[in-house]
Amino acid sequence: MSLAARINVPLLPEHKPKIEIKHATLPGAVFNVATSIIGAGIMSIPATLKVLGVIPAFLLIVIIAMLADVSVEFLMRFTHSGHSRTYAGVMRESFGRGGAVAAQVCVMVTNLGCLIMYLIIIGDVLSGNQPEGVVHLGILQQWFGIHWWNSREFALLVTVVFIMLPLVLFRRVESLKFSSAISVLLAVVFVGISSAMAISALLEGKTETPRMLPHLDNQVSFFDLFTAVPVIVTAFTFHFNVHPIGFELGKPSDMITACRISLALCAAIYFAIGLFGYLLFGDSIMPDILVNFDQNAGSAFGSLLNQIVRLSYALHIMLVFPLLNFSLRANIDEFLFPKKPLLATDTKRFLFLTLVLLAISYLAAIAIPNIWYFFQFLGSTSAVCLAFIFPGAIVIRDVHGISTSRDRIVAAVMIILAVVTSTIAISTNIFSLF
Template sequence: MSPATGLNVPLLPEEQKSPVKHASVRGAVFNVSTSIIGAGIMSIPATLKVLGVIPAFLLIVIIAVLAEISVEFLMRFTHSGETTTYAGIMKESFGQVGSVLTQICVIITNLGCLIMYLIIIGDVFSGNQPEGTVHLGVLQEWFGVHWWNSREFVILITIIFILLPLVLFRRVESLSFSSFIAVLLALVFVGISSVMAIISLVGGKTENPRMIPHLDNQTTFFDLFTAVPVIVTAFTFHFNVHPIGFELGKPSDMITAVRISLLLCAALYFTIGLFGYLLFGDSIMPDILVNFDKSSGTAMGSLLNDVVRLSYALHLLLVFPLLNFSLRSNIDEFLFPKKPLLASDTRRFLCITIVLLAFSYLAAIAFPNIWYLLNFLGSTTAVCLAFIFPGAIVLRDVHGVSTSRDRITATIMIVLAVVASTIAISTNIYSIFASKS
């Protein structure tokens, strides 16, 4: 995808750097923020239950800071070379293998996120039954349980009549207004949740949140690392750094947009994490929206519950095309590197779009729990895109622009990412086998 023409130029090949039309910093802030605030925010409250308030807050800050550093690394090395893409930098540093690895990680990460969005949308409208506990969706609460408000049917209708038209835009900048609306909807979700939590706190209906982790026979020290991938995934937006950044006039504008977005998103993450934890305590679900199916006993309480869920479902509907944008371009370049430009082949463009939507739909029906997807992505492809690949580019330093401080920072970033991901993966695998034994 080119900074100038969106799908008129593939995302991954090395093309000219001169954009035809500059996007605004404000639009970039909205697009970056929308790329960050996705499915991850739904599981942030569950990480507070695992980690405790203080460690979770520190982890959010640390990962946000590392994300800003890694983006600065990516942009600096991009402008030092001859490429305008993430895969292009990796190709300059590590050859074709680096480029292919980046493509695969972007495809898996974005596709996983799109599947999670559909899962959450299904949770909102048609409910879920985690561990045998029935949580009704908005449509089921309003009209009762029918075939037409089942998860399968509702998600299918959403894809055909809402998402399909939205994924046909050709430029990232074309999505800036929808991204603005998406950010507002996220603020509505966080704002109402916070007000509900404060009211419950004043009324003495909230539980005292744990400030530090509680370790017992069921929760070990290593279990704490399973929360790390969730927050890593929540801050992984690096696949959209180049599409958004190269539509701007100056490289420094992208760094400014990223810093503003990370500050905004970190504040939103911790706010919803704290107030969500206050509202539901240890009964918090991996997807907090599932918890909002319970009425507070008043008409106003029921209305607020529905507004919270619907506002974030609409938010995800607007985020979906932004991630689909880069996903579709990456898949086209990966599968058809020698074909004409994607925008010049309407048939190929529509085929890839429809196949992606169909696969996302089937996966969302087959895997209704977002916690496992978040853990998988955050421990593998997302952590590679966010921290390991940018750090490796700095250490490789093919353009000779790394400082000693850069190399030290990159080394620390890679070591922390590899250790945390390895422990998280090992703990999850052990938990799966332990639960079956």
């Protein structure tokens, strides 16, 4: 090119090309929210029906789902009235640095605990476990025998590297919508097979009549009923993903719609698995219903159904893992590097946090045989703070002057209920340990 020609070439175009921002879709948000909600909570719901009875359990599921909807509406309203785009940022606007740190710590404790528990469950399903000396074979061992390549350590390593790592490398939540859709479908399969088995047992007269109301005796006291509340609260705690999912949508109102659809869907799934799981196993239902499906089914077809149920659930939580990891990674980054640019724009920092979190989750799942007691306390502490106490406190603080009298009353009632039930549940759980 000649010098004259080069001189006439503009260094910059006269009109900058518009960067088209691709917004997330409402169905994608619904699947991502639903996947964030379901998680591992579905396993513990049937046991709450044994404690509470069918009618109180149904009412509790509906009430907590409605309160979760209200708390999300509070969060989104105050978010869009301020300048922050994260949960911790909204808490910072209302309560300063201490509020932000409290939210970040709760997300980190809740999500990291859940991720470790997910890997423990996957390890139990694939490679079995030996609680108190009793050997439970995993699906891989039942199918192929016991080998080095289906040991717990190796099976989890393959799962982490080839399934979870590719999913956690996505930098937008919307990119997980297809894996989330599959995850919800697997949860429906889990519920569907359980329901079919329960209906079959009912027709054969092999089920007991479920209790409609709680039965209090020497083994179950009135205060034991409150231990079911944190289980349901944890099952509906997804508030750590409200901002990552919501800000990828085009309109703020779409997030409220997505949450309401997801909450209704998940409440139906929870009650269905609770009712049919309770019908299927009666008073022998375990706190983790997968343990019941690990028992002898009495026939080859029954054993096959049990294996399908366990495998579908393991695949389900493999696909839940990246969603919880997404908000965990974002909160850790915001906590450690508050003045750095967005995490998605810094490849080195993004890869470092991603790989470290995967390594910590894997090593903890191998080293810790059981964290069920820890998980029980999550619902009474960090999860209840994220779901109800923090959103209610933001409304009462009202730094933007947008709360109505009704909002403040609802927020106060929500906080009082959360604190009272959690305190009783924690006290009862501690007392039961001694």
